[in-house]
Amino acid sequence: MGRAYTDEEKENIRIKIKQYGKEMFEKEGFKNFRIQKLTKKVGISLGGFYTFFANKEALYEGIIEDEKNRIRLKISNCIENDNITPKDFFVNLASKLPEKVKENKLYENQEKGPYNLMSELIFDIDADNRKENLVFLQNLRKLWDIQGNKLKLSDEEILGILSILGAISMKQSTMDKNIFEKLYKDISMYLINKIV
Structure with a gap:
């Protein structure tokens, strides 16, 4: 021992x-x-x-939780300190999602095992996660309201749009690259214009 x-x-x-x-x-x-x-x-x-x-699942879940908190803090700080507009934020987010999913396996869809980072940040995997996502989005909305930036849609509608973008991003490996890029760009810009 x-x-x-x-x-x-x-x-x-x-x-x-x-x-x-x-x-x-x-x-x-x-x-x-x-x-x-x-x-x-x-x-x-x-x-x-x-x-x-206790096992690799516990380690993975701890890492996902840490990453989720790090990303959310970074987003809040950028919006607050750099005056990132909602449109710039959502365009930037939409442009980064496909690349993150492709290059970082923390975003990878798990056939078995715990949820991934995309699930924690965007999808409503359970009631607690949904509530946490709504609270985070409400905090972002408050920051934008202070800056005079208004969002057109409700928090629930915005989370729905982000879920669509996340789901499409996670399916890119099953599509022709050019078709995916065109489809993703068209859908993301259409949805972002609905938000702001």
């Missing part, structure tokens, strides 16, 4: 597990992620991993 970790060592190991775990999930996806590979990178035993997380 190994020695006990100090509180400081525990915190450092937890940070490393999440940092390396995030990098691995982004590149390999949930299905191909291996705890043994992670523990080797972190420099701990397999049993050491289970001191911090």
Whole structure:
């Protein structure tokens, strides 16, 4: 049996597990992620991993939660500090979604296993997630209201539009690239013009 970790060592190991775990999930996806590979990178035993997380699902969900919070904070700060208009925000978001889905496996659709980052940020996966998404959107609306920018649609309608864009983005690998790009651009601009 190994020695006990100090509180400081525990915190450092937890940070490393999440940092390396995030990098691995982004590149390999949930299905191909291996705890043994992670523990080797972190420099701990397999049993050491289970001191911090019950399984890879728990690690994945913790990383998704951290990423969701990081992204939301970044969005709020940009809107508040850089005076990003709703139109600029939604156009930028729509333009980045397909690329994020293609290059970062945290956004990848999971056939089995926990939900992905797209699900947490955009889709209503359960009542708590829906409420959280609405609260976040209401906070953005307040920031825009202070700046004198008004949105045409309700928060629920906007979340519906974002869900459509997310779903289309996640299906891009099943479509011809040129068809996807044209379809996505037409749909995203049509929907964004409804919002603002």
